[in-house]
Amino acid sequence: MPLSLIVEKTAGKPGQVYYPLKLKEVHKPTAGPGELLIRIRAAALNHRDVFIRQSLYPGISFENPLFSDGCGVVEAVGADCKRCDVAQVGAVVVLAPCRNWIEDPDGPEDHNSFAILGGSLGVDAGTGSEYLCVPEDELELAPLHLSPTEAAAMPLVGLTAWRALVTKSNVTKTAQPAGGRNVLVTGIGGGVAIAAAQLAIAHGCRVYVTSGDPAKLQRAQEELGVAGGVSYKDDGWDKQLLSMLPRERPQFDAIIDGAGGDIVKRAVRLLRPGGVISSYGMTVSPKMDWLMAAVLRNIELKGSTMGSRAEFRAMVAFVREHKIRPVVSRVVYGGLSEANLPAVDSLFDDIKAGRQFGKVVLSFDKEDAASGRESPSKL
Numbered sequence: 573m574p575l576s577l578i579v580e581k582t583a584g585k586p587g588q589v590y591y592p593l594k595l596k597e598v599h600k601p602t603a604g605p606g607e608l609l610i611r612i613r614a615a616a617l618n619h620r621d622v623f624i625r626q627s628l629y630p631g632i633s634f635e636n637p638l639f640s641d642g643c644g645v646v647e648a649v650g651a652d653c654k655r656c657d658v659a660q661v662g663a664v665v666v667l668a669p670c671r672n673w674i675e676d677p678d679g680p681e682d683h684n685s686f687a688i689l690g691g692s693l694g695v696d697a698g699t700g701s702e703y704l705c706v707p708e709d710e711l712e713l714a715p716l717h718l719s720p721t722e723a724a725a726m727p728l729v730g731l732t733a734w735r736a737l738v739t740k741s742n743v744t745k746t747a748q749p750a751g752g753r754n755v756l757v758t759g760i761g762g763g764v765a766i767a768a769a770q771l772a773i774a775h776g777c778r779v780y781v782t783s784g785d786p787a788k789l790q791r792a793q794e795e796l797g798v799a800g801g802v803s804y805k806d807d808g809w810d811k812q813l814l815s816m817l818p819r820e821r822p823q824f825d826a827i828i829d830g831a832g833g834d835i836v837k838r839a840v841r842l843l844r845p846g847g848v849i850s851s852y853g854m855t856v857s858p859k860m861d862w863l864m865a866a867v868l869r870n871i872e873l874k875g876s877t878m879g880s881r882a883e884f885r886a887m888v889a890f891v892r893e894h895k896i897r898p899v900v901s902r903v904v905y906g907g908l909s910e911a912n913l914p915a916v917d918s919l920f921d922d923i924k925a926g927r928q929f930g931k932v933v934l935s936f937d938k939e940d941a942a943s944g945r946e947s948p949s950k951l
Contacts, residue, residue, distance in 0.1 A: 573597040575908040576637035577700035577916070579625055579691060586627040593625075593913055596635075601705040603650035608659060610667070610706050614724035614903075615699035616641035616933045618763065622923050624691045631693040640669040640690040641931075642699025643714055643723035650705075658711045664720070665711040667704075668884045669728040671695050675882035677739055688878070699724070702908060702936065712885060715892040725898035725931035726891060728878065729763035730771075733828070734887040735879035736850035737768050737775075741826035743848075748776045753825040754817055756842065757781050758835070760801065761788040763931045764852060766899050768828045769796050771887075774894040780813055780824075791929055795899070804831075810838045823847070832856045836873065840865045852876045899930030907936035 576598050579591035603609040621638055623629040646663040653659035670688045673680040680686035687694025697704055714723040738744050743753045755772045759765045760781035769792065772779045781792050781801040789801040800816040802809040817823065823844040829835050832854030839849050840863060851873060854860065862873065879887075890896075904919055906912045919932040 574600050574702040576698070576702070577639070577908055578637060579632070579634060581634045584627070589627050591625045591627065591634075593917055595908055595910060595913065596637075598701065600703050603648045603705050605650055605652045606707055606709075607650040607705045608646050608653065608665075608708055608711065609648035609650075610642075610644035610665065610704045610711075611647050612642050612644040612699055612702060612704065612936055613664075613720035614643050614933055614935045614937070615639040616721075616724045616728075616931045617919050617923060618728055619923060620688070620728075621690065622920055625920065629691075633691055633693045633696075636691060636693075636696045637698030638691045638700040639698050639934075640688055641724050641727045641729075642667045642704075643720045644699075644704070647703075653708050655708045657713055659708050664714045664723070666714045666723050666727055666888065667697075667699060667706060668710045668712070668881055669731060670878050671697075671710065673878075673880045675880050677880070677883075679877075680880075700908075700934070709881070712888045715888065715895075717892075717895050718897065720937070721900055721903050721933045721935050722898050724933055725763070725900050726767075726888070727884070729767040729931065730887050730891065730898070731879045731884050732764045732852055732877070733767035733771055734890075735883055736764075736828050736852045736876040737771050737826075738886075739879065739883060740850040740874045740876045741828070741848045743772070743777055743826045744775045749821065751818060751821060752776045752778045754821055754823065755779050756813065756824050756827045757798075758804070758827065758829045758831050759783065759855070760792045760796075760798075761785065761926070761929045762830065763898075763928075764830055765828070766792075766796065766930055769798055770896050770898075771890070772828070773797055774890070774896060777825075778818075778821075780816065782809060782813075785926075788929055810841050813842060826850060828852070830855060832858075832860050834861070836860055836863055836866050836871075839871055840869060843869070843871055846870045846872070848872045848874060850874050850876050901928035901930040901932050903933045903935050903939075905935045905937060905939035907934070
């Protein structure tokens with residue numbers, strides 16, 4: 573029987589407990605009307621999955637499979653499917669990581685029905701399963717230039733970064749000035765931060781980054797092509813960044829931030845008047861101070877989450893057009909089995925320790941001994 577990966581409930585307080593992984597036998601599903609049967613090729617992890625194991629996430633399910641990100645192959649087409657692009661056997665697809673948010677740019681049309689895939693009570697789907705039945709409207713064709721592991725690394729972080737950068741900030745909405753707008757992406761190394769940097773560069777922006785790890789700063793410049801970076805552990809890191817900016821555009825237009833902390837205080841110095849902070853997370857603290865100095869400079873602070881199906885479709889199309897490759901930090905091959913469970917567990921350890929630069933991915937295929945990497949030609 574097919575397997576799915578779940579967490580097993582154990583006693584413990586939130587933040588102190590760490591739910592163990594468990595394999596669960598399930599029946600192979602049958603595609604209903606408007607659905608496609610998907611065989612998962614690869615699934616990617618997010619910080620959300622670690623938070624679930626720590627009981628730090630609302631609405632945790634101990635029956636539904638983990639993971640929000642996935643790439644798979646259509647194995648069967650249900651009745652009444654109408655999309656000729658994805659509704660065909662053999663099509664390689666990526667799954668939208670959330671449900672019930674169609675197109676409203678302000679937020680889900682019905683907030684109470686909005687749900688994120690993976691380990692959630694709100695939706696029984698998760699990509700940590702060998703087979704899934706998925707409504708055809710929740711899928712997009714995987715860009716042909718991506719391997720299954722790369723495609724699996726794209727959905728959640730790509731959608732979150734797209735909304736923070738494109739929908740929430742102003743840097744992509746009007747013609748770029750000569751040399752591009754200046755965008756700061758904090759915490760480079762995480763999946764959303766890397767995706768935001770890649771998307772901003774592809775939009776013609778000049779991108780700078782922060783990290784507490786000098787090696788990640790170096791990789792961001794060498795591999796992503798960012799213009800510069802500084803360590804947020806330095807007291808005067810905001811002054812360092814300003815010294816790097818070109819004379820003709822000496823301040824930032826937008827900050828894409830997942831840390832919180834004192835970012836508003838720093839933004840008063842870093843941002844031009846009317847600049848935007850797009851905040852998609854607050855890992856430093858669940859609170860931030862809003863300063864009168866920010867008000868006087870007309871700085872905007874905008875909260876940003878994942879996005880709608882319309883934003884997901886636009887993001888995938890942009891990745892396809894610009895041949896953007898999501899950064900994969902490490903892949904565990906071999907899929908779901910008791911023997912492979914310790915290796916899967918080690919992917920969670922990477923995220924907990926902050927070792928990753930990019931996404932960590934579970935591949936349901938066997939490793940290519942020649943190259944260690946899958947090729948799009950092998951689909």
